[in-house]
Amino acid sequence: MHIMEGFLPSPWWQAWFAVSIPVIMYGIYKMNKLVNEKREILPLLAVAGAFVFVLSSLKLPSVTGSCSHPTGTGVAAIIFGPAISAVLGTIVLLYQALFLAHGGLTTLGANVFSMGIVGPVVAYLVYKAGMKANLNFYIVVFLATAFGDWATYVTTSVELALAYPAGGVLTVAGFMSSFGKFATVFAVTQVPLAIMEGAISALLFKYVVNVKSDILIEMKVIEAAVVKKLRGISA
Amino acid sequence: MTNILDDYALMSPLRHRNNWLKLVIVLFGLLVGVSSTSPITPLFIALCMSFTTVALGRAPLKLYLKLLLAPVGFALTGVVIIAFFSGSGQELLSFNLAGYPLSVRADGLELALLVLSRSLSGMCCLYFLSLTTPMIELFAVLKATRLPESLIELSMLIYRYIFVFLDMALSIKYAQTVRLGYSNFRRSLNSMGMLGSTLFIRSWEQGDKLFLAMNSRCYDGKMTLFEVHRPVRAIELLLTSVYFLSALALFYFTKNISII
Numbered sequence: 415m416h417i418m419e420g421f422l423p424s425p426w427w428q429a430w431f432a433v434s435i436p437v438i439m440y441g442i443y444k445m446n447k448l449v450n451e452k453r454e455i456l457p458l459l460a461v462a463g464a465f466v467f468v469l470s471s472l473k474l475p476s477v478t479g480s481c482s483h484p485t486g487t488g489v490a491a492i493i494f495g496p497a498i499s500a501v502l503g504t505i506v507l508l509y510q511a512l513f514l515a516h517g518g519l520t521t522l523g524a525n526v527f528s529m530g531i532v533g534p535v536v537a538y539l540v541y542k543a544g545m546k547a548n549l550n551f552y553i554v555v556f557l558a559t560a561f562g563d564w565a566t567y568v569t570t571s572v573e574l575a576l577a578y579p580a581g582g583v584l585t586v587a588g589f590m591s592s593f594g595k596f597a598t599v600f601a602v603t604q605v606p607l608a609i610m611e612g613a614i615s616a617l618l619f620k621y622v623v624n625v626k627s628d629i630l631i632e633m634k635v636i637e638a639a640v641v642k643k644l645r646g647i648s649a
Numbered sequence: 650m651t652n653i654l655d656d657y658a659l660m661s662p663l664r665h666r667n668n669w670l671k672l673v674i675v676l677f678g679l680l681v682g683v684s685s686t687s688p689i690t691p692l693f694i695a696l697c698m699s700f701t702t703v704a705l706g707r708a709p710l711k712l713y714l715k716l717l718l719a720p721v722g723f724a725l726t727g728v729v730i731i732a733f734f735s736g737s738g739q740e741l742l743s744f745n746l747a748g749y750p751l752s753v754r755a756d757g758l759e760l761a762l763l764v765l766s767r768s769l770s771g772m773c774c775l776y777f778l779s780l781t782t783p784m785i786e787l788f789a790v791l792k793a794t795r796l797p798e799s800l801i802e803l804s805m806l807i808y809r810y811i812f813v814f815l816d817m818a819l820s821i822k823y824a825q826t827v828r829l830g831y832s833n834f835r836r837s838l839n840s841m842g843m844l845g846s847t848l849f850i851r852s853w854e855q856g857d858k859l860f861l862a863m864n865s866r867c868y869d870g871k872m873t874l875f876e877v878h879r880p881v882r883a884i885e886l887l888l889t890s891v892y893f894l895s896a897l898a899l900f901y902f903t904k905n906i907s908i909i
Contacts, residue, residue, distance in 0.1 A: 418724055420691070420771030421764060424684050442797050449799060454860045456799070460806030461814075461856035467807065468814040469845060489849075505804045509811065512779045513654050515716060518771050519675075520683050578731050578760070595730050610838065617842025618849065626850050 416510070416525055417570060419518020426577040431523030434504075437531050441501040448498070459494070463502040466490050467509055485566060488559035489615055491534030492541050493633055499538075503530025528569035537562030551636060551644055555619050556612040563608030571596040654716075654779040663706040663781035667879045668790050674889060675778045681896055682770035687903040688762050690896065691770035697892055698773035706781040716776060717769075724768050732761035784808055806859075813855070818848055 422430070449456050469486035486506075490499040504526050510516040517525045537558040544554030575593035579585065622630065627641045658664060663671070678698055682691045702708050732753050788808075791801050821844050825831065830840035 418727075418768045418771070419679070419775055420683050420767035420769070421724070421727060422683075423764075423767075427683065442800055445803075446797070446799050453864075454857075456803065457806065457859040457863065458853065458856040460803055461810050461852040461859070463803065463807035464810035464814050465849060465852045467811050468818050468848065471815070489845075501800065501803070502807075505800075505807055508804075509784075509808070511775060512784065515654070515772065515775060515779070518679075518775055520679050520771065574727065578764075592730075595733075596727075599726055599730060613838055614841045614845060617839065618845040621843060621846030622849060625846070626853070629850070629853055 416507075416517035416529075417521040417573065419511070419521055421518075422521050422524055422573070422577050426573070427520045427523060429523075430521075430527050430573065434523045434526040434531060437497075437500055438504055438526070441497040441499075444495075444497040445501055459498065459502065462490060462494065463505055466502055467506045470506065470510070471514060485529055485533060485563060485611065487529060487534050488537040488562040488611070489618065491537040491562065492555065492558060493630075493635055496531075496534040496538045499534040500526070500530045503534065524570075524573045528566050528573060532569045533562040533566035536565035545636075551623075551640060552616040552620055556616040558612075559615040560608045560612035563604070563611055567600055567604040567608070568597065571600060654776070655783055657708055657712070657780050658783040661706045661708065661781045663701075664783060664786065665879065666781075666885065667881045668782060668786050670881050670885060670889065671778065671782055672787075672790060674892075675774045677893060677896075678774035678777075679771055681900055682767050682774065685767070685900055685903075686763070686905075688766035689903045690900045691763075691766040693899050694770040694896055695766070695773040697896070698770070698777045702773070702777045702780050706777070708776075708780045713776070713780075717772060724765060728761045728765050731764060732757050810852070810855070814848060814852055817851060818844065821847060 445459070449459075466486040466489070469489070487499055487503050490502055494502070504522075507517055507522060507525050507530060511518050511522065540561045541554055541558035544557055545551070571593055574596045575589050576584070578592060579588035580591040580595075619630075623636075623641060623644050627645070630636050631638050631641065678694045682694050685691055699713070703710050703713055785808075788801070788805055791804070825840045825844065829836070831837045
């Protein structure tokens with residue numbers, strides 16, 4: 415759900431930049447720490463960023479006929495955590511604005527907030543909670559990605575509703591009514607889309623677990639015991 | 650996505666102009682467009698930028714029009730919502746849809762048109778940048794700003810690998826398509842999952858190899874870039890200032906004009 419260039423009026427696009435920049439700074443700080451500890455992580459982060467970009471530029475099989483793309487940030491959040499996903503998401507969004515004309519430069523702050531920050535944070539929280547509750551790993555991945563996507567879309571609606579409240583002046587009632595409208599219209603494409611992306615992410619992790627599970631263990635995404643259980647090998 | 654806008658930028662004659670000048674033009678267009686209060690200024694900016702991109706930057710006209718149509722879906726949905734639900738003035742059009750009264754009011758329509766024109770001018774500015782300036786040129790600019798080193802390093806590596814993986818993803822997708830991998834909905838989901846995981850595993854291995862290769866060539870966390878010095882020509886400066894001044898004048902004089 416990219417907000418287009420020029421869509422947000424003046425006080426709002428600056429405001430979203432102001433919200434996003436501290437989070438990205440924190441992400442960069444975390445990333446620098448990680449890179450200093452383990453130098454081999456930087457190339458890995460780079461290919462992960464490229465992976466997110468390529469994944470998000472592929473068209474999903476669509477139900478509603480509209481052009482729909484996976485966000486890809488859910489997968490990144492599960493593997494690298496939300497802080498680093500925010501940095502990766504920012505770079506990917508910048509490239510999307512420049513190469514594919516998805517989103518824009520003035521709306522970059524708002525897009526980073528909804529897709530690079532809120533989405534991954536929610537995905538990560540759902541993932542952690544699900545793993546703690548000892549649910550099936552694939553179901554957790556599905557839920558995390560789907561909820562991450564929904565959080566992104568709700569945030570986008572909030573951003574639009576704040577900028578364009580019903581009645582022209584920002585009041586609670588005007589905001590709520592406008593938010594309801596944006597959310598309803600976007601729900602048509604976003605609700606099925608999120609479910610599909612969740613399914614695809616779960617399938618993705620299934621193949622990775624089957625073929626090259628040592629990556630996931632190395633990144634501390636899941637433990638070796640869980641992998642064994644998933645692959646049906648009795649330890 | 651078979652062609653990325655970057656491909657056209659590499660062929661554009663405007664590629665060999667000063668990067669800072671282009672960046673200033675784009676930022677000026679974005680800021681004036683987004684802060685204007687009447688649809689006339691953004692439309693003027695959109696026209697100027699489109700002319701520059703197509704006539705001076707030699708972007709294919711057909712491609713350019715197609716590009717402009719691409720994001721229209723989002724813009725129209727948003728604009729229709731704004732037109733119907735904001736505003737409190739005189740009613741222009743009203744009807745009932747499934748029991749809900751819907752009406753377009755004068756100031757709501759005005760706002761919707763303004764937002765549409767702003768988006769259009771923003772898109773034209775962005776396309777000007779992405780169709781005339783390849784990313785490699787922008788890295789030199791990024792280096793000159795005081796952004797954190799690791800961020801720039803990361804973006805350069807990401808940029809390089811986007812093309813490697815895009816190629817890989819497309820060939821996998823073709824291979825899946827000819828094997829009827831996308832013939833129905835269930836199969837497409839499965840194929841997408843396989844595509845994603847293969848891409849993930851391959852990119853991980855690629856990352857390992859990249860680290861080894863860079864390490865054995867004494868990589869110390871810094872890549873040096875070669876920046877070509879391109880002086881701004883007088884004619885370019887003149888044209889830019891004429892454009893800036895006329896846009897600002899238009900911005901000033903159309904401040905309080907409403908078209909409806």
